[in-house]
Amino acid sequence: MKKFIGELEDNFCSAILLIMTLLTCINVFARYIFHSSMPFVEELTSLGLVIISLTGAAVAAKRGAHLGLTVLTDLLSKEKQKWFTLLGHLLGAVFGGVMLFYGVLMAYQEYTLKQTTAGMQWPEWLFGMFIPISGGVLLIRYVQLFIQVYKRKENKE
Template sequence: MTRILAAINRFLELFCGTLLAGMSIIVFGNVVARYVFQRAFAWSEEIALFAFVWLVFLGAVLALLRSRHLGLDILINALPVGARRYVLLLANLVTAVTLWFVVYGGYKYYLTTVPWPAPATHIPYGYINAVLPFSALLMIIVLVKQTLDLFAHK
């Protein structure tokens, strides 16, 4: 499981870095085109927006992989080690159930929006919205590993 998460981490780092670089180039190119040539690319805003959506959701997976999401550490750290494990287990279970609803609802949303093309690029909105169930599923995998790690190191 550790190898799988390491591969997911590496892929997400490369993919998010590529998305960020691509967004920067597209937005910068559009600014230059607008102010130097008085012509803007109609598709650039959509592509940058779609890349940003994917970047946010996949960045959330990376943050979870690195335990960088906000939490109330002061409360958790005040508990004894045994109780801390069970509170973290409960938190992970609640989070995983919530993420499962995101997977389910995101998949239904994906199916609903696949037929709708974006105005400038004609990319189906479903392709952009596919990041919802995809990222939530990846987060569930990360939570399973983190939950197993809670009880593996006694």
């Protein structure tokens, strides 16, 4: 179960990318063979790009794959480097919390105003709800990383 949950974001991103690729290929085929495109595909692929970007940030955090500039921190002692790593994870968690909070407000506003998408006329909050979900996942991942680094620090002393 732990492995399934640990790879949930990876599998979700893979599924979204596969769906985006299939929809785009079908749309290109329809455009060149039938001389008519499907306008809803652009909306769905745009949504997929947002989901992959935000969920991919959580995947990158889990793997420690976010870019970093270590010119200054390499000059510090190992103890101080760990404190800066903790600060980075704390700021990442704050960012995830901000996305979660304001994403909920945005999705709620879209729901109450009954906003719809331009092409498909679907409720906009169905798309907007992925921002707080991704923010929550990012928050959880950074809290996990913070705890891991903090415990590693305590074990060495």
